[in-house]
Amino acid sequence: MAELITGYNIEYEETKESHDESNAQYLTFLIAGETFAVGILDVNEIIEVSEMTDVPMMPEFIRGVINLRGAVVPVIDLAARMERGRSELDKRSCIVLVETPLSDNQYQVVGMLVDSVNEIVEISQDHIQPAPAMGDGIDTRFIKAMGRVDELFFVLLDIENILSNEQITNLEQLKRMHQSSATTL
Amino acid sequence: MVDDMKLTFLQESEELLQQMEDALLAMEEAPDDEEHLNSVFRAMHTIKGAAGIFGYDFIVSFTHPVETVMDQVRSGNRSVDSDLVALLLECKDHTANLVQTVASDNEDNVPAELLENGCEILARLTGEGSENNSVKGATPSVAGASSPIEAEPQKATPNDNWVIALDFKQDALRNGLDPLSFIRYLQRLGEIVNIITFTHDMPAANEMDPETCYLSFRIALHSDSNKDEIESVFEFAVDDCDIRILPPHSKQITYLELLEDVEPESVQRLGDILVGIGAVTQQELEGALNEQEAIIDEAVANPEQKVKPLGEILVERNVVAKPVVEKALKKQEDNREKASRDAQYIRVDANRLGQLINLVGELVISNAAVKLMVDKYEIQEAQEVVAGVDNLVEDIRDHALQLRMVQIGDTFSRFRRVVRDVSKELNKDIKLVITGGEAELDKTVVEKINDPLTHLVRNSLDHGIESPEERLAKGKPAQGVLRLNALHDSGHIVIQIADDGAGLNVEKIRAKAEAIGLVKPDQVLSHRETLRLIFEPGLSTKTQASNLSGRGVGMDVVRRNIDALRGTVEVDSSVDKGTVVTIHLPLTLAIIDGFMVGVSGERYVIPLSMVEECVEIDNHQLDEQRSYVNLRGDVMPFLRLRxxxxxxxxxxxxxxxxxxxxxxxxxxxxxxxxxxxxxxxxLQTVIKPLGKLFQGLKGISGATVLGSGDIALILDVQGVIGLASQRGGHKQGLVDHA
Amino acid sequence: MSIDVENNNGVCRVVVKDEMTIYTAAAMKTDLMDQLTRCDELEISLQDVSEMDSAGLQLMLLLKSEEQKLKKELRFVKHSQAVIDVLEILDLVAHFGDPIVLPAGEAQ
Structure with missing residues (x-):
């Protein structure tokens, strides 16, 4: 759509370049008593836990689907995903909505169920360390890096890997095989 | 056959037969008059020749033996008596009867009794002097070297000859043309099967000008050349000769087929269409157009004069057969109609249409919410209004979805070319039969079905239908048939790809499946179950991949594509009888009528089109052990959703x-x-995709948002049944019970 | 004169001494028609016809049809190769009904 031309467009280039690369903001949240974080730019919104519809024959970490303003959005239980057990819902439980890349440049909105959301922190690039070779019981593929604010360390989650279709499909197949062998008896 | 030329044949035959009769009657008086013998011979000979040119085999086969007998008489090897004259008169009458069938347009359907009659007459004619006959037939007459030179008749199928009519104008010779040279040159293009020379207009001797051309020719040419090439032979004669070239029968069929393939993109002029398919040469078209122009000029001066359409002129000028013109006109009309229909269309961005349908979906959901509210608070006054809105919403939904519905016929038609090209490439003879092209389905579905369909069609062409030799050896017609069919069935569209080819080899499939570990050697599978294995990855019955269907994509990809559309695919096949692939697809991926059920706290929607009935039952009606339920004597498998x-x-x-x-x-x-x-x-159910995360989830085909804002999952009934049968052997009956 | 004429008891034997083409057709027509009207039986020998075109052929056809009209007897004999070629290509051998003697070597 054409716009009314109001100036000479000279300042346009300059205003674009104000983003600071060295400091990035992260959203921190609690899962099973531990603090995790994701880049704030990945987060679409945070909503309260509403009615979730269970989807049968799916692995445990898929808690179900919710109605997000008319769209059906799957919710992943992060605690269950990281094998910390199924998270119990309470007043502070939240769903963090993130966009995950799919193949061919498409995105899917996925909800992450967390026990509570803490705060938004700013971490300078100096305080980001690569993921350790050995995690403390967390699948290292889920760890993007380690972050530090003051003396507090926390895991920066690799959303892409957590929700990678490949892994979910694998798990789902396992679940199905388990199910079918159970019913065959 | 074009009427004008046919008329020439009829007139000519009539004249000759009259001469023959006169001569025969004269022979009764003077049996040895050579001139009469010649006359009879000439009549039979010329009618035979002309019939040969026009492909009237039945006349040729009768007149040829008569001609032979006359030749014997003429050369003194058979004497003339009153019996023979009587017999020859019978022959003349019979020939007249045969010619009559042509006059009454029955040449393709000659009465059997007439033919029998002819055989009987011939038997008497040749049987009488059989002794004499056989001697003469075997050794080329006593004088050896003096035997008449006779063009061997009917070397090629007469029906498959080009018929060329050359009527030279009077000045042709004076203008330096020698008609003979053209005919000599014509021989380079093919074999002249038959030729008749006419000198119709030659006046009596004293008026005859030896430098004026009186010659006309009718030529039957057996040639693979096309019309342009044949016409080019007479390139220098166009001004001094009326040239008419009629394609052989097989070419007519080719023209008709080519017309079928004429792209509907633009409305072409009739002449351009005909030139485009090669039925008419540019030269012929221009001639006809000139004639038409002259008529139009006349019409300007004289309003009574009717202006003839081009097609009529072309047919009258014998350049093209009537059926071809009719078909071309129909095609033109179709295209014009299509173009005018196109003109009534508005091109709409598919995305906008998609947005509209999404919004209608939201409207349906919001409307459900309103209804829920009104019911909940029992607002009596609003109830009627809500019901009205509900009806409107339903109408809007149907119309919005209808916007995206397209006929599957266009998708099917695209395969005409594929079938044509592929069968040529593989030296197979395959006919494509399309039925049910008017069945409609959502454009988004059509787009996605094209690839699987192409694959299945190519499979049939490549592996299914055998070569003509193989087919003949199996006692099947040489031409294979590939059928594409579509129909609506309970909210689905059913697409079938059927061939009458070799069928699938169940043993081979089984062996391959065992080899790659898909089934255990001791596993018992029904015929259908074994056939279904071809949709598993890694199973292709042909060991040698071809460049057509063996490009690494197998039937498993076909099934995956169809699964993604919430459809199903089934195959049925019988060795040497053929293969039928049946695809069921939902009509739309947007909104359906659903039926909602509850299991504990969860709600599920079943597509209404698949629901037969609902009944309340007691626990004891169910045979839990065998998972069968007896419903009014109808025994069927069941499963408990919970x-x-x-x-x-x-x-x-x-x-x-x-x-x-x-x-x-x-x-x-x-x-x-x-x-x-x-x-x-x-309830009206707006289908919401579950997203990639749930790709491959069987039994659930999507989700929908209820008026309350809750989500209900939509059951994939076939998937559920399929899963149930996979899970437990004792539930096998769920699928095979029909 | 392009033809040699030999008259013997009403039987004419004519030998055509020239090509039968558009160039000779006019003269030849007059000569041959004269002979046909003059005698009851005419034998035309064609061994010296080195060339024949459509005009020559027309002449043959004319004579043949006049033969019938005038109730005469006409025979073409000793066809030269040029004449045979024309009659063969047009499938007219049977039409004339005259025995044709093939030149030696082509009899097979």
């Missing part, structure tokens, strides 16, 4: 007296019962 989906029970305690409901669903011929806790009834 157990199947592992839904946690919301009630505690004894369930034995719990009231449950049975929803009878039908898919194709398969019926099954689903046991649920509650029936909620019908």
């Amino acid at each position: 157990e199947f989906f592992d839904v946690p029970d919301d009630e505690v305690g004894d369930h034995s007296d719990r009231r449950e409901s049975l929803v009878v669903v039908r898919f194709g011929r398969t019926k099954a019962g689903l046991v649920v806790d509650q029936l909620f009834g019908e």
Whole structure:
């Protein structure tokens, strides 16, 4: 759509370049008593836990689907995903909505169920360390890096890997095989 | 055959037969008059020749033996008596009868008794002097070297010859043309099967000008050349000769086929269409156009004069057969209609249409919410209004979806070319038969079905239908048939790809499946189950991949594509009889009528089109052991959704007296019962995709948002049935029960 | 004169001494028609016809049809190769009904 031309467009280039690369903001949240974080730019919104519809024959970490303003959005239980057990819902439980890349440049909105959301922190690039070779019981593929604010360390989650279709499909197949062998008896 | 030329044949024959009769009657008086003998011979000979040119085999086969007998008489090897004259008169009458069938347009359907009659006459004619006959037939007459030179008749199929009419104008010779040279040159293009020379207009001797040309020719040419090439032979004669070239019968069929393929993109002029397919040469078209122009000029001066359409002129000028013109006109009309229909269309961005349908979906949901509110607060005054809005919403939904509906015919038609090209490439003779092209389905579905369909069609062409030799050896017609069919069935569109080819080899499939570990050697599989294996990855019955269908994509990809559309694919095949692939697809991926049921706290929607009936049942009506339910004597398998989906029970305690409901669903011929806790009834269901995360999830085809804002999952009935049969051997009957 | 004429008891034997083409047709027509009207039986020998075109052929056809009209007897004999070629290509051998003697070597 054409716009009314109001100036000479000279300042346009300059205003674009104000983003600071060295400091990035992260959203921190609690899962099973531990603090995790994701880049704030990945987060679409945070909503309260509403009615979730269970989807049968799916692995445990898929808690179900919710109605997000008319769209059906799957919710992943992060605690269950990281094998910390199924998270119990309470007043502070939240769903963090993130966009995950799919193949061919498409995105899917996925909800992450967390026990509570803490705060938004700013971490300078100096305080980001690569993921350790050995995690403390967390699948290292889920760890993007380690972050530090003051003396507090926390895991920066690799959303892409957590929700990678490949892994979910694998798990789902396992679940199905388990199910079918159970019913065959 | 074009009427004008046919008329020439009829007139000529009539004249000759009259001469023959006169001569025969004269022979009774003077049996040895050579001139009369010649006259009879000439009549038979010329009629035979002309009939040969026009492809009237039945006349040729009768006149040829008569001609032979006359030749014997003429050369003194058979004497003339009154019996022979009587017999020859019978021959003349019979020939007249045969010619009459042509006059009454029955040449393709000659009465059998007439032909029998002819055989009988010939038997008497040749049988009488058989002794004499056989001697003469075997050794080329006593004088050896003096035997007449006779063009061997009917070397090629007469029906497959080009018919060329050359009527030279009077000045042709004076203008330096020698008609003979053209005919000599014509021989380079093919074999002149038959030729007749006419000198119709030659006046009596004293008026005859030896420098004027009186010659006309009718030529039957057997040639693979096309019309342009043949016409080019007479390039220098166009000004001094009327040239008419009629294609052989087989070419007519080719023209008709080519017309079928004329792209509907633009409305072409009739002449351009005909030149485009090669039925008419540019030269012929221009001639006809000139004639038409002259008529138009006349018409300007004289309003009474009727202006002839181009097609009529072309047919009159014998350049093209009437059926070809008619077909071309029809095609032109179709294209014009299509173009005018196109003109009434508005091109709409598919995305906008998609947005509209999404919004209609939201409207349906919001409307459901309003209804829920009105019911909840029992607002009587609003109820009527809500009902009105509800009807409107439903109409809007149907119309919005209809916007995206397209006929599958266009998709089918695209395969005409594929079939044509591929069968040529593979040296097969395959006919494509399309039925049900008017069946409609959502454009988004059509787009996605094209690839699987192409694959299946190519499979049939490549592996299914055999070569003509193989087919003949199996006692089948040389021409194979590939059928594409579509029909609507319970909210689905059914697409079938059927061939009458070799069929699938069940043993080979089984062996391959065992080899790659898909089935165990001791596993018992029904015929259908074995056939279904071809949709598994890694199974291709042909060891040698071809460049057509063996490009690494197998039937498993076909099934994956169809699965993604929430469709199903089935195959049926019988060795040497053929293969039928049947695809069921939902009509739309947007909004359906649904039927909602409840299991514990969860709600599920079953596509209404698949629901046969719902009944309340008691626990003891169900045979839990065998998973069969007896419904009014109709025994069918059932499954309990709660157990199947592992839904946690919301009630505690004894369930034995719990009231449950049975929803009878039908898919194709398969019926099954689903046991649920509650029936909620019908609702408009906006299908929301579950997203990539749930790709491959069987049994659930999508989700929908209810008026309350809750989400209900949509059951994939066939998937559920399929899963149930996979899971337990004792539930096998769920699928095979029909 | 392009033809040699030999008259013997009403039987004319004519030998055509020239090509039968558009160039000779006019003269030849007059000569041959004269002979046909003059005698009852005419034998035309064609062994010296080195060339024949459509005009020559027309002449043959004319004579043949006049033969019938005038109730005469006409025979073409000793066809030269040029004449045979024309009659063969047009499938007219049977039409004339005259025995044709093939030149030696082509009899097979």
